[in-house]
Amino acid sequence: MSAGKVSAGLARDRLWQVKEGSAYLRLIIEDQEAGTMPVPESGWFLVPESEFLRIQLVAETQISFESRLPLALIPRLGDLGRNQLIRPIRQMLAAAGVDDSLIDWIVKLSQPSFRSWFGESLDYAIQRKQPMSPDIEIPLIADHAPRTAFEDGSVIEERRDMWVLCVVALLSMVSVSSWLAALVAIEASGFSLSYSYSAVAVGSVGLIAGSVWAINQLDSRFLDVRPAGLAASLAMIILILLFEAPVLALSIIFSGSLIAGSYWVYVQKLLPELPAIDQPMSWLSMRLARDGVPSVRERVLEVWDQASQWVIARIELVAEYSRFSRSVISASLVIPAIASTDQSRPIVLAGLALAALILLERLRAAMPVSVETEPKIQPTSKVRPLALGGEVEYDGIVYRRHAGGAPLFDQLNFHCADNSLVRITSAEGAGLSTLKHLLTRQVSPERGLVRVGGVDVARLDPEVLAYSVIMLDHPLDSEVSTVGEWLFIESGIDPSTLEMHLQRLRASYWIESLPDRLNAPLGALWSMSGPLGLNRLKLARALSRPGQLMWLDHWLVGLDPSARAHVIRSLVERSGTRFVVDRNELLKREASIHWELTNA
16 A cells, blocks of 8 residues: 555454554544554554444555454464564554553453453443443353254245236236237338337337336245246247247247256256255264264265265256257247248247247246255254143053063152152162153053143154253254254244353353354364263253253263252242252252152
8 A cells, every 4th residue: 555545444353464664543433533553563453343443554655464363363372472462452542542451461362252352342441431341241142042054944035925926927918918019010011101100119118128127026025926927928929829820839839848848857857866965965064063073084085976976967967958958949949930931920920939939948047957946944944842831640651671571660650730840869770761751752651641731742743742841952953063053953042041051050161262152063062062061051051941841861960069059040940840860869958849760
């Protein structure tokens, strides 16, 4: 940048460096210059993510500068690198009139949340005209939950309305009628003698343009508008030609039939029979997200080869259909040529035939040539949790692990009222897991019934039951790939509630340490937290899920005394029926019902 020039705009949330030349920084707050400062001798300066502070670089001599580093990576610098940034930051804040005397910059620059804290604290200080605070609490999770892959069903999509398609068909007929009127006016013997015929032709073309514009506007908001309009126009032209020149109409119908037949063979029949392209890649992505890179390196080349071969096969099918259909259109150009030799109405018939071929070509191009154009519907869009609640009853349960063996449960009876906190204890091998599986209908009893709120669970879908009973694990855990999708695996989870449980269970540290936080791969979080931390993360998610029926076992893993106290308090204050396996007698005082399971 030459001397005297001012930077148009420096990208925010970046660490910049002036490599050559001299310059100074102009700091602007609310469109007013708040101060200036020379570029530090090192050339490094920060541009924070701030709503109120804007920074301009003013060249005093010929300079060269560039963006070097996102602010989120500053905590990863060594101690020497971070210490070199303290002076430039304090000079910038002093020039902007911001008091930073309360900040321990050595500590703040090393914290993973530095970027978020810096922007929030700076804006707070500028807005309130107060010193920067080291205690600004940056929410781990935004006020709104991040959109995940399982919320696709709630996204507002283009809709298909019949009345819109009827309007489009009428506009298409108006366009065809206008085109016919223009052709008749042009072919009239008095076209060159009177301006009236020219006016009719120009007006008809204008009416066509208006109809096409209206159809394009509707196409941006509704589904199937363009194909419906093209089909209606083509049908009307063929109908007109059937009365005027049946041979031409039948020729166009024959060409359309050839294209439709090739479309059915190549696109509708052969293409879906090929394996899905994303099968090997989705498997690979899932393994990368869950287990990390080293465990799948052996499969990468094999998976990539499969995917590439299937891609080539799909391209060849689509290309063959395209070649054949274009050849049909090219051969059909003889139809308007034949129409132009008609003795009575050559211009009208040639114009209609040519318009029909153009519409046929556009309709051919508008037809989808991929079976993967529609987004896949995730399981959550099909399965919705039930509002299960009320009393729970095990009535005369008889269950055997193996046919002919001794029954694990023989006339097992248990009943608890709604809003009960049930403390379950059992000897090893007494059937705790089976008890849970009976509730969720993963196994069925030989005799007896399990009821929830008076409803026999045998009448409910096991998949729906798995979604409806709150447990540490979730049926969709194997389907998600990012931290945000895993935490907000259900749309009903409240962000503030989830963040509160993460903080109380001291489980937010691992998420804050991730570079992309909620957008980070799930495998990175699991490898960082380990099995003990993962249990705390699962507990925070389970306690945040809405629902009136909960079953918790193995919940003590990795909890310190304060975390255990928080979980117990949350269970006591929570409404609904809660089954908690408690061999350590932590819920002995708080539980409303004690259920001791024996092998008897």
